[in-house]
Amino acid sequence: MEISTFKVKMLAAAQDNLSLTLTDEQLERLFCLAERLVEVNKVMNLTAITDEDGIILRHFVDSMLISEYIEPNSTLIDVGCGAGFPTLPLAIIRPDIKITALDSTEKRIRYVAETAEMLGLRNIKAVTARAEDHAKLPENRERFDFATARAVASMPILAELTIPFVKIGGSLIAMKAKGAAEEFEASRSAIRQLAGANPLQGARLIEKSLKGSINGENINENRTVIIVQKLSSTPKTFPRKFAQIKKSPL
Secondary structure (H helix, E strand, C coil), X not given: CCHHHHHHXXXXXXXXXXXXXXXXXXXXXHHHHHHHHHHHHCCCCCCCCCCHHHHHHHHHHHHHCCHHHCCCCCEEEEECCCCCCCHHHHHHHCCCCEEEEEEXXXXXXXXXXXXXXXXXXXXXXXXXXXXXXXXXXXCCCCCEEEEEEECCCCHHHHHHHHHHXXXXXXXXXXXXXXXXXXXXXXXXXXXXXXXXXXXXXXXXXXXEEEEEEECCEEEEEEEEEEEEECCCCCXXXXXXXXXXXHHCCC
């Protein structure tokens, strides 16, 4: 990658999709993140998207789409953070929020932690643990203003893995592409039991568009942000063991 070309593309993509003007420092960090992602991906399976345009749109901008729904100076847990999306791009553009990056795969968490250190990001804490176990610990349960997840599980399963982390009054922000409306309908029971919310009142679907050019081809892809506000405490019986969650979603 060539840094000047990357900066032009990244700046244009942020302005077109987010109405956001990135600082030069943010652009440089994003460039370093892109280079590191490609380099580490040669020896570790982090992503199938390794071209410059794809990284900018489908990783970086896609991760940033939820920024406007996160209040200033909030705490957020990214459940199943994988290769650091949305954790790393969010941390770059939102230094005011404190992010806990959670994943059960140690090598991925090590990558996220080392990358955060390399980029000088002080607002990321990387943790290796299973969500259903981590949410049972008193120091983590109902402690975060927001929980988020990207490409982790269907909504009924995802709700049980994330909502126990969220404070009363906080929100789950689920990042979805295809089939979001159907998943939302299927998660009504889970939302009621876990968040005390009537899905028609305490949850909403926000349609987003991811547009730009990838390798000279214009794209316009649908994205959906599902926001579930937590209205009451999650019963202590949740989350269950993952095998049970998967076998019998709420």
